[in-house]
Amino acid sequence: MKQKFYITTPIYYVNASPHIGHSYTTIAADTMARFMRGALKKENVLFLTGTDEHGQKIQKAADEAGLSAQEFVDKVVVQFKGLWEKLNISYDDFIRTTQQRHIATVQRALQLLYDKKEIYSAKYEGWYCTPCEIFWTQTQLSDSLCPDCKRPLEKIREVNYFFKISAYQSWLIDYIKNNPRFIQPASRQEEVLSFLHINTLSDLCISRPTQRLSWGIPVPFSKEHVTYVWFDALINYISAVGGFDAKGDYVSGWWGDDTQIVHMIGKDILRQHAVYWPIILKALGIRMPDTICAHGWWLIDAAKMSKSVGNVVNPLEMVDKYGIDVYRYFLLKDVPFGLDGNFSEEAIVRRFNSDLANDLGNLLYRTLTMVEKYYQGAVPSPRNEIYDERITRIVACLAGLHRQIEDALTATTFNFSLALEKIWEPVSMANKYVEDAKPWNLAKEGKKEELEAFIRILVDVIRQVGHSLSPFMPQTASQIEAQIGKNKINKGQPLFPRIENTR
RNA sequence: CGCGGGGUGGAGCAGCCUGGUAGCUCAUUAGGCUCAUAACCUAAAGGUCGAGAGUUCAAAUCUCUCCCCCGCAACCA
Numbered sequence: 069m070k071q072k073f074y075i076t077t078p079i080y081y082v083n084a085s086p087h088i089g090h091s092y093t094t095i096a097a098d099t100m101a102r103f104m105r106g107a108l109k110k111e112n113v114l115f116l117t118g119t120d121e122h123g124q125k126i127q128k129a130a131d132e133a134g135l136s137a138q139e140f141v142d143k144v145v146v147q148f149k150g151l152w153e154k155l156n157i158s159y160d161d162f163i164r165t166t167q168q169r170h171i172a173t174v175q176r177a178l179q180l181l182y183d184k185k186e187i188y189s190a191k192y193e194g195w196y197c198t199p200c201e202i203f204w205t206q207t208q209l210s211d212s213l214c215p216d217c218k219r220p221l222e223k224i225r226e227v228n229y230f231f232k233i234s235a236y237q238s239w240l241i242d243y244i245k246n247n248p249r250f251i252q253p254a255s256r257q258e259e260v261l262s263f264l265h266i267n268t269l270s271d272l273c274i275s276r277p278t279q280r281l282s283w284g285i286p287v288p289f290s291k292e293h294v295t296y297v298w299f300d301a302l303i304n305y306i307s308a309v310g311g312f313d314a315k316g317d318y319v320s321g322w323w324g325d326d327t328q329i330v331h332m333i334g335k336d337i338l339r340q341h342a343v344y345w346p347i348i349l350k351a352l353g354i355r356m357p358d359t360i361c362a363h364g365w366w367l368i369d370a371a372k373m374s375k376s377v378g379n380v381v382n383p384l385e386m387v388d389k390y391g392i393d394v395y396r397y398f399l400l401k402d403v404p405f406g407l408d409g410n411f412s413e414e415a416i417v418r419r420f421n422s423d424l425a426n427d428l429g430n431l432l433y434r435t436l437t438m439v440e441k442y443y444q445g446a447v448p449s450p451r452n453e454i455y456d457e458r459i460t461r462i463v464a465c466l467a468g469l470h471r472q473i474e475d476a477l478t479a480t481t482f483n484f485s486l487a488l489e490k491i492w493e494p495v496s497m498a499n500k501y502v503e504d505a506k507p508w509n510l511a512k513e514g515k516k517e518e519l520e521a522f523i524r525i526l527v528d529v530i531r532q533v534g535h536s537l538s539p540f541m542p543q544t545a546s547q548i549e550a551q552i553g554k555n556k557i558n559k560g561q562p563l564f565p566r567i568e569n570t571r
Numbered sequence: 572c573g574c575g576g577g578g579u580g581g582a583g584c585a586g587c588c589u590g591g592u593a594g595c596u597c598a599u600u601a602g603g604c605u606c607a608u609a610a611c612c613u614a615a616a617g618g619u620c621g622a623g624a625g626u627u628c629a630a631a632u633c634u635c636u637c638c639c640c641c642g643c644a645a646c647c648a
Contacts, residue, residue, distance in 0.1 A: 077648085078648070080647095080648080081646095081647075083646080083647095084646075084647085086648095087647080087648080088648080089647065089648030090647090090648055091648085092648060093648045094648085096648095125646085255576085258575095259575070259576095262574085262575080263574095266574080332648095333648075334647080334648030335648080336647060336648065337647085337648075362648095363648075364648095365642095365647090365648070366648080367641095372641095372642080373646095373647080373648095374645090374646070374647085375645090375646050375647080380646095380647095402583090403583095403584095404584080404585085407576095407584095408576090408641095408642090410583085415583090418597065418598090419597095421608095421610095422596080422597065423596095425608060425610080426608075426610055426611080427610095427611090429607095429608065429610095430607055430608055430610055430611070431607085431611090432607095433606095433607055433608065433610090434606050434607035434608090434610085434611080435606080435607085436606095436607090437606055437607060438606050438607085441606070442606090489595095489596095499611055499612075500611085500612065500613095502606070502607085502611070502612080503603090503604070503611070503612040503613085504612085506604085506606095507606060508604090508605065508606060511606090562607090562608050563608095564608080565608060566608050566609090566610075568609095
């Protein structure tokens with residue numbers, strides 16, 4: 069494990085409000101960041117999120133809202149930050165592409181690439197739909213009408229700047245093959261490789277004429293152009309944590325060889341991150357990130373989430389209804405990371421009742437009751453002399469738990485659901501052990517020492533589980549800690565009261 | 572002949588790379604127990620692993636053919 073850990077979410081495009089997908093990526097990154105803060109020192113972890121604020125669609129959304137672009141993005145950013153606060157997202161830095169630190173780095177990067185002759189200007193030809201403000205290439209068209217609005221298109225010819233990514237295709241293929249951890253999960257790596265084998269990369273158009281779009285970062289070597297949003301956006305990962313020195317070398321405390329760099333993304337933007345981004349870095353002479361981790365999508369009642377269908381899930385509503393940690397738990401547990409998941413409230417309730425109420429919540433509450441009943445609320449002190457075989461097994465399970473979680477999260481593919489399964493193992497063992505130990509008999513028969521050892525191991529399980537849970541469910545972890553107390557319990561109410569079928 | 576993902580007990584999935592008694596969670600049923608949130612524990616029922624052919628002593632797993640479902644336009648994690 070490297071000394072430092074730098075994890076990012078994508079910077080979210082602020083032309084609309086955040087939805088379940090944004091919250092999923094961010095919760096996953098937050099959980100990793102929290103876990104790594106425990107594994108490394110807190111100050112050796114940096115968790116970055118932010119917003120992508122330039123481009124045509126934002127300008128259009130701003131126009132529709134009757135605001136200037138800047139006013140519009142300022143407004144939406146507040147929504148995102150509000151959601152992250154509500155979801156308990158522990159980001160260390162929040163970058164906006166309209167910030168000066170970002171603009172300066174993007175412009176410097178462009179100039180460096182231009183000086184290295186990695187960028188050239190060329191005439192660009194395409195079909196333009198003026199009402200939609202969208203460009204279409206010949207191959208996207210079946211007739212001469214706009215695929216979106218079915219209105220006639222206009223043939224436009226203009227000068228734009230292109231980045232020579234085609235020159236890097238074979239380098240990229242080799243790099244991906246030689247670094248199997250670069251794109252995760254492995255199935256995504258195959259996807260990218262097969263894409264690169266089948267297609268020949270064409271140079272990336274990285275500018276837009278100012279006459280058509282003014283809401284962007286000005287290209288330093290042309291007054292008539294602003295930067296294309298994707299080039300602008302990807303640079304955020306380096307502009308947030310460093311900059312170019314006078315010689316044009318990138319300098320950063322978070323991009324050295326001692327840092328593990330992870331970009332958490334959704335599968336829809338894999339192409340940009342696995343193809344464009346490495347090439348940009350390579351051309352600038354900057355090291356590659358360690359891992360690009362692309363997760364799947366959430367389907368809503370088995371259908372693709374879509375603004376036009378109107379089935380977009382608002383995370384705030386779910387959080388208000390079920391609670392932050394229940395929402396976090398559901399997203400991280402219900403689907404193996406990487407695959408598409410199916411979101412429904414029935415599924416949340418099912419998960420809630422079986423895992424949180426029946427298994428974990430019930431274990432905590434029955435234990436609290438026993439401590440209260442048999443020991444008047446005082447937590448028995450550790451007793452090592454009585455160990456039956458089952459206690460030994462539970463102790464071994466607890467001892468190995470941290471390692472198991474670490475393996476699930478770091479050794480393979482950010483397997484959150486597996487990590488949570490591991491945390492539930494001691495919970496289940498403890499619930500079984502209650503049946504075996506029959507504490508009510510121990511109490512009746514006056515077997516004081518056995519009873520104490522028994523209660524003590526339950527308390528140990530709960531403490532350890534609570535601690536292990538803290539990256540995933542931070543609030544729950546502290547609630548458990550508060551209820552089980554140090555020397556004296558604070559019984560309170562059941563942590564996750566079962567949701568009965570009320571429909 | 573476009574590309575990719577998938578089809579495993581009622582539901583959701585693992586297993587397939589590296590063939591060898593088909594496994595997990597939930598739901599169902601029966602029993603046990605009472606510390607506990609009708610919770611917990613134990614047990615049972617339930618599958619010709621999409622169809623067919625081939626390789627093999629042996630195929631969910633390898634090969635071939637076919638059938639069906641979902642993405643591959645936009646918003647967008």
